[in-house]
Amino acid sequence: xTPKAGxxxxxxxxxxxxxxxxxPAKDENAIAVENIKDQLQSLDKGEEHLxxxxxxxxxxxxxxxxxxVLHKLCTSGLISHDSAFFDNLLKFVKYTPPAxxxxxxDTTSSKTKSPRKGVRPVYTSIESDCYLRLLVLIHLFAQxxxxxxxxxxxxxxxxxxxxxxxxxxxxxxxxxxxxxxxxEREGKLFEIRGVLxxxxxxxxxxxxxxxxxxxxxxxxxxYLINRQYQSAAHLVSKVAFPENATNxxxxxxxxxxxxxxxxxxxYNSAAGYFLQAQRKAPQEGAIGFKQxxxxxxxxxxxxxxxIPERNxxxxxxxxxxxxxxxDLTHAVRLGDIAKFNHVLEQHRKVFEADDTLxxxxxxxxxxxxxxxxxxxxxxxxxxxxxxxxxxxxxxxTETEYIVAKAIADDAIDAVITSDVRDGPRYMQxxxxxxIYRTSEPQDHFDTRIxxxxxxxxxxxxxxxxxxxxxxxxxxxxxxxxREQQELEFAKELADEDEDDF
Amino acid sequence: MAAAHxxxxxxxxxxxxxxxxxxxxxxxxxxxxxxxxxxxxxxQAALASKDVYEISVLLAIVKNDFDSFDDYINQVNTYYxxxxxxxxxKHLMTGLQLMFLLAFNRLxxxxxxxxxxxxREQTSNAYISTPVRIEQSLMEGxxxxxxxxxxxxxxxxxxVFIRIMLDTIRRExxxxxxxxxxxxxxKDATVMLLFDNDQKxxxxxxxxxxxxxxxxxxxxxxxxxxxxxxxxxxRIATQTLFYAKQLEQIV
Numbered sequence: 001x002t003p004k005a006g007x008x009x010x011x012x013x014x015x016x017x018x019x020x021x022x023x024p025a026k027d028e029n030a031i032a033v034e035n036i037k038d039q040l041q042s043l044d045k046g047e048e049h050l051x052x053x054x055x056x057x058x059x060x061x062x063x064x065x066x067x068x069v070l071h072k073l074c075t076s077g078l079i080s081h082d083s084a085f086f087d088n089l090l091k092f093v094k095y096t097p098p099a100x101x102x103x104x105x106d107t108t109s110s111k112t113k114s115p116r117k118g119v120r121p122v123y124t125s126i127e128s129d130c131y132l133r134l135l136v137l138i139h140l141f142a143q144x145x146x147x148x149x150x151x152x153x154x155x156x157x158x159x160x161x162x163x164x165x166x167x168x169x170x171x172x173x174x175x176x177x178x179x180x181x182x183x184e185r186e187g188k189l190f191e192i193r194g195v196l197x198x199x200x201x202x203x204x205x206x207x208x209x210x211x212x213x214x215x216x217x218x219x220x221x222x223y224l225i226n227r228q229y230q231s232a233a234h235l236v237s238k239v240a241f242p243e244n245a246t247n248x249x250x251x252x253x254x255x256x257x258x259x260x261x262x263x264x265x266x267y268n269s270a271a272g273y274f275l276q277a278q279r280k281a282p283q284e285g286a287i288g289f290k291q292x293x294x295x296x297x298x299x300x301x302x303x304x305x306x307i308p309e310r311n312x313x314x315x316x317x318x319x320x321x322x323x324x325x326x327d328l329t330h331a332v333r334l335g336d337i338a339k340f341n342h343v344l345e346q347h348r349k350v351f352e353a354d355d356t357l358x359x360x361x362x363x364x365x366x367x368x369x370x371x372x373x374x375x376x377x378x379x380x381x382x383x384x385x386x387x388x389x390x391x392x393x394x395x396x397t398e399t400e401y402i403v404a405k406a407i408a409d410d411a412i413d414a415v416i417t418s419d420v421r422d423g424p425r426y427m428q429x430x431x432x433x434x435i436y437r438t439s440e441p442q443d444h445f446d447t448r449i450x451x452x453x454x455x456x457x458x459x460x461x462x463x464x465x466x467x468x469x470x471x472x473x474x475x476x477x478x479x480x481x482r483e484q485q486e487l488e489f490a491k492e493l494a495d496e497d498e499d500d501f
Numbered sequence: 502m503a504a505a506h507x508x509x510x511x512x513x514x515x516x517x518x519x520x521x522x523x524x525x526x527x528x529x530x531x532x533x534x535x536x537x538x539x540x541x542x543x544x545q546a547a548l549a550s551k552d553v554y555e556i557s558v559l560l561a562i563v564k565n566d567f568d569s570f571d572d573y574i575n576q577v578n579t580y581y582x583x584x585x586x587x588x589x590x591k592h593l594m595t596g597l598q599l600m601f602l603l604a605f606n607r608l609x610x611x612x613x614x615x616x617x618x619x620x621r622e623q624t625s626n627a628y629i630s631t632p633v634r635i636e637q638s639l640m641e642g643x644x645x646x647x648x649x650x651x652x653x654x655x656x657x658x659x660x661v662f663i664r665i666m667l668d669t670i671r672r673e674x675x676x677x678x679x680x681x682x683x684x685x686x687x688k689d690a691t692v693m694l695l696f697d698n699d700q701k702x703x704x705x706x707x708x709x710x711x712x713x714x715x716x717x718x719x720x721x722x723x724x725x726x727x728x729x730x731x732x733x734x735x736r737i738a739t740q741t742l743f744y745a746k747q748l749e750q751i752v
Contacts, residue, residue, distance in 0.1 A: 228617075264612065357620060358612070362640070365637075365640045397693075398645050401642050401674065402642040403681070404642070404677035404681040407680055408681060416681050417682070439733065449744060453744075457747075
């Protein structure tokens with residue numbers, strides 16, 4: 001089986017680059033069918049990394065799908081182990097091919113395929129079955145035929161469960177992903193959390209890493225959407241996220257974890273998680289995801305007392321969606337309470353939709369602190385009454401408490417005192433000490449070095465190596481094939497799945 | 502069972518509350534609910550168990566028994582998720598739970614719970630907005646506002662928690678004063694520490710070992726800044742060793 005499949009791949013390789021140039025008018029459907037058939041053949045080998053490769057180009061394949069392509073695939077003479085398989089699939093693909101137009105397409109493909117078919121029928125493997133079913137499922141999803149898609153998805157999962165083969169994990173993960181998306185679109189995500197939980201248990205027990213990653217992410221999403229933060233926090237503390245999950249899933253997981261930590265007032269870890277989520281997100285595409293994460297990064301940064309850099313707001317993909325957050329940053333930076341209140345009122349709807357409103361409300365104390373800090377820098381002594389005026393507070397006692405707290409929290413270095421007995425009290429700022437005489441610079445240097453080392457270590461961990469086996473015995477032809485595949489693979493990696501987000 | 506239910510409501514409605522009687526009534530009704538032949542339809546049984554849960558929570562507050570309060574409040578919440586149509590007191594319960602978490606300084610739980618309450622309720626519902634406002638004032642340091650809220654609480658059950666918080670607040674204020682004031686008259690201290698008379702304040706000041714000079718308290722702002730910076734050799738050595746180890750791995 002192996003040499004034959006290799007031969008087919010070589011054929012494709014030589015033909016593929018020429019095709020678009022030589023026959024620009026050729027029906028795209030035919031190309032799609034060819035591509036998918038090639039993929040099916042490599043799937044028939046039943047190797048795990050081949051499955052991963054096919055799934056990797058799924059976003060690209062997905063764009064080529066339509067009724068005609070799927071119908072063609074189902075009727076092109078492949079024979080499944082399960083005799084009812086294609087009939088069943090055809091039930092979902094409601095399409096009657098216009099006989100005349102279909103004819104020329106058939107001849108082109110039958111030139112290469114029909115002789116072989118004549119010799120012996122090609123049995124599809126279980127992997128191929130699952131792949132086809134997944135393609136149909138995606139197509140149904142794209143057409144918003146959610147009920148059919150759900151039905152097919154269930155069939156897929158049952159089939160996978162019955163065969164219990166490791167290579168099928170990738171398909172199970174993808175299927176689960178789409179099922180969850182559909183449930184969410186229909187607003188029924190919360191109802192399937194029990195199912196998701198039990199599936200997660202099975203996946204964890206059997207070390208089906210991909211399913212596990214997808215399931216964890218969706219459970220978290222389900223909890224967060226339904227404001228079940230306690231359950232989400234419990235889940236995070238209990239599960240171990242599979243280490244070799246895809247970057248996309250990892251990015252999502254980091255993001256959800258960041259959200260939970262942010263709620264728990266643990267801003268440091270939240271910032272860390274959001275940063276990692278940003279780094280793991282694909283370079284190209286996934287703009288929506290990156291925008292959302294960026295919003296959280298800004299808010300968390302502000303809560304930690306850090307002012308995000310200006311150029312974050314200037315980047316084209318963030319400029320528009322972060323506009324409100326830019327206003328907010330201005331208010332916090334200036335310590336301008338009036339402006340802060342104004343921004344909060346004005347953009348309330350936006351912040352509420354982003355789920356960041358409660359965090360932003362918490363920023364108020366930061367604004368006050370910044371304001372006091374600036375006052376203490378600008379004045380060597382100032383009456384409490386005047387501070388109250390500057391902070392727009394109508395109550396001196398309240399201001400005094402706040403100033404005293406700021407001093408106690410080491411936010412400012414000052415004392416409250418008065419000249420005469422029972423006279424009006426004022427705040428006297430102390431001289432600012434030379435920070436370079438303390439160990440502060442050392443500490444900063446240390447955190448930066450640690451950050452760099454951590455970055456390096458993560459980069460090393462993220463390196464992926466091709467499977468080692470078989471390299472010793474491959475022929476020249478196979479070597480050539482492998483190189484070509486790797487090239488393609490690298491290309492595909494570059495435009496990694498943007499639809500996925 | 503209907504009788505037990507009525508009895509419970511009657512005993513509970515009496516002022517001042519007779520804790521023992523309420524407890525007995527609660528027990529009676531719980532046993533009645535537990536027995537299979539209650540003689541009531543499902544709806545009434547659900548209503549009865551709602552009262553059992555809610556009164557248990559409130560009773561725990563009356564008894565200042567906060568461990569059982571924590572247990573009961575979780576039971577009530579479970580009940581509300583199961584029988585959403587009977588949850589007209591939900592906001593009161595959530596508000597009480599928020600106050601409880603706040604009083605015991607469980608801030609991360611507080612925020613987790615708060616996030617579950619829709620934004621609109623957070624500002625418009627008095628039960629919820631009270632703890633929200635208190636939390637904000639606490640964080641800002643506007644302690645006097647917390648005391649002011651005690652006067653217009655939405656339910657008498659809130660005052661227990663505010664009283665607990667008052668102790669915490671007083672501690673906070675005292676430590677703020679120690680750090681930020683050079684001297685403070687006794688009269689002002691009484692006002693700032695939210696005491697109603699000087700005696701109580703003086704006793705509190707004694708407990709915190711404040712030095713009284715005439716009628717003023719004098720605080721020593723410790724001159725920590727002038728201390729010469731010591732070279733912390735141990736820390737630097739560990740840091741450098743850590744870098745060396747990491748670099749070793751890279752090369």
